[in-house]
Amino acid sequence: MQTFAQTTFYSGMLAAVFSLGIYAEAPAGDAARYFPATTIIYAEVDQPVDLIEGAQQNPQISQLLDELKTIPAIKKAMEGKDFQKFQFALKVVEAKLGQKWPEALAELTHHGISIGVDPVSNGVGLLMQAEDAEALNNITNSLVELIEGDAKSKGQEPHFEQIEYREAKVFKASDFGFATWNNWILIGNKSDVGRSMLDALIDDSNTGLSSTENFRNASNAKTGDAIAWLFIDIDAARAANPDENIYSNKADDPGGEFLLGGLYSAFHETPYLTGELQTVDSGLKLKLSVPFDRSSISEERNHYFGPEGTGSASSPIYVPGHLLTISFYRDLSQMFQRAGDLFDEKANDDLAKADVGLSTLFSGRNFADEVLSGISPQMQFVIARQTFAEDKPIPSIKLPGFALVTELKDPKVSRKEFRRNFINAIGFFNIVGAMNGQPQLEIDFESIEGGELVTTNMVPEVDQKPDTEARINYNFSPSIAFSDNLMIISTTSELAEAVASSKERLSVEPAEDTGDIRNTAMLLSVKELVRLVVDNREHLISQNMLKEGHTQEEAETEIDSLVKIVRLFKRSKAVLSTSETTLDFTLEVEINADKSPRE
Structure with a gap:
């Protein structure tokens, strides 16, 4: 039997190139x-050699690799027997080839990589064009000789069955095969897809995927600075699975509609999806797009995109300890008013009952039509790491603060009702909490610039002393704040006051002058996420020991490894936006290039 390392390397040396299809560059x-015209997923690259050479010369990538090697879990794995065997096998291959593996990989993929998934044959095909036929034959023959020699030394049957098909050499294994022709190499998991692609290659066919209308339209929209390009035929996916919720244009409940309603509109009719991966500053940006006409959005989805798709999220608020901010456009009043068109009968019955109860709380005013209509569609959800005073009980599990930020259309009318209902809710929680032996909340009132702050504080229990093992309840001091036209409902008074007084906003693309309209924006601060994990390190270690059965040393290694991995990144942001012709989702991740000592 081959060792894990040998199996991973010998068979994987050919198949592992699949992963490059995600990162490689291609101009359609x-x-x-x-590839078969029925291919449903396709990704391609033009010059992977540039990526390989660039990665070797990029100091940030070198720094990233050095950091990875210091992570306890990775360091331990690199010292293990399997990795050492893998390293030995790699040196054997490099000696056989007479070159280092990055150089061999660059030669093998010199003119491009393409990968496709064909649901008709249930096949996956990988196509690479080497620098020249001589380089291709040298690499493949050397790898095959090593694999067959290893099998022979163990008294095993040859790994590959070698045959000729037309002008190509074919090497078949039990679970995959590959073929070489001129300077092309084809890898496939099914004979049907392999034969079909080999015929098209030898015949120089023009009737494959590139001849389909969806692919032609998608490739015409590709930009020139992408390092990867992806195509998914949504028409084909929808035809194959018409009952999938994403294609139904209807959510199951208000929560699903609030989060994904716009995507239901898009995927109900869009013909295809494209994706591009780009390098930006010190990170990567992934952009997924589908054709979308925002000017013809149906009325029931105005709550999501705004009239004629013009609804735009406001600039995200910054607060100290900022962990995550999500800014979005959602017209809740419109969504509830169109509930009959959006939800099924059960969901509408539940909403009708809730509307009656909530209308009672707001002095008989209809909740959907009158109360929610007084709230602007521009909302934000803010999460921030909180601090704990040393002279008060400190919870053993430290949670961040959460705040919902809304804009009131007429603060003078709305403030009193929301303040009164907040106070009523605290009273109700106190009654229920007392019945269950929970600490009580004490209410305070404070004037702030442009408004007022209604806060609560957890009353210490009898003989409660400041410590670091208090109940989880002491994470919470529910508060509501009003500042000019803002209303902030927060789990902590600290965060409510910080949001109300904040004058700083976070920068999010796309910029205003691009013509794109930002519907939803999410910004994550990795630094504060790391601090939050460190705050709860001891608790996480204990939970790891209980759930995974690890020793304390193993648990510490796992948690500390997680922290070091997360610290490799600086921040991340995601944006859902519309242009005049597309719906776009953009995810950007920034690598931490700061070489200064970390906190």
Whole structure:
């Protein structure tokens, strides 16, 4: 039997190149014509050699790799027997090839990589164009000789069955096969898809994927600075699975509609999806797009995109300890008023009951039509790491603060009702809490610039002393704040006051002058996420020991490894936006290039 390392390397040396299809660059090139026209997922690259050489020369990547090697879990794995065997096998291969593996990989993929998934044959095909036929034959022959020699030394049957098909050499294994022709190499998991692609390649076919209308339209929209390009045929996916919720144009409940209603509109009719991966500053940006006409959005989805798609999220608020901010456009009043068109009968019955109860709390005013209509569609959800005073009980599990930030259209009318109902809610929680032996909340009132702050404080229990093992309840001091036209409902008084007094906003693309309209924006601060994990390190270690059965040393290694991995990144942001012709989701991740000592 082959060792894990040998199996991983020998068979994986060919198959592992699949993963490069995600990161490689391509200008929607010629290789698509060799894939079946029924291919549903396709990704391609033009010059992977540039990526390989760039990665070797990039100091940030070198720094990232050095950091990874210091992570306890990775360091331990690198010292293990399997990795050492893998390293030995790698040196054997490099000696056989007479070059280092990055150089061999660059030669093997010199003119491009393409990968496709064909649901008709249930096949996956990978197509690469080497620098020249001589380089391809040298690499593949050397790898095959090593694999077969290893099998022979163990008294095993040859790993590959070697045959000729037309002008190509074919190597078949039990679970995959590959073929070489001129300077092309084809890898596939099914004979049907392999034969089909090999015929198209030898015949120089023009009737494959690139001839389909959806692919042609998608490739025409590709930009020139992408390091990766992806195509998914949504028409084909929808036809194959018409009952999937994402294609139904209807959510099951208000929560699903609030989060995904716009995507239901898009995927109900859009023909395809494209994706591009780009390098930006010190990180990567992934952009997924589908054709979308925002000017023809149906009335029931005005709550999500705004009239004619013009609804825009406001700039995210910054507060100290900022962990995550989500800014979005959602017209709750419109969503509830269109509930009959959006939800099923059960969901509408539940909403009707809730509307009656909530209307009673607001002095008989209809909740959906009158109360919610007084709230602007521009809302934010803010999460921030909180601090704890040393002279008060400190919970053993330290949670961040959460705040919902809304804009009131007429603060003078709305403030009193929301303040009164907040106070009523605290009273109700106190009654229920007392019945269950929970600490009580004490209410305070405070004037702030532009408004007022209504806060609560957890009353210490009898003989309660300041310590670090208090109940989880002491994470919470529910508060409501009003500042000019803002209303902030927060789990902590600290965060409510910070949001109310904040004058700083976070920068989010796309910029205003691009013509794109930002519907939803999410910004994550990795630094504060790391601090939150460190705050709860002892608790996380204990939970790891209980759930995973690890020793304390193993648990500490796992948690500390997680912290070091997260610290490799600086921040992340995601944006859902619309242009005049597309709906776009953009995810950007920034690598931490700061070489200064970390906190």
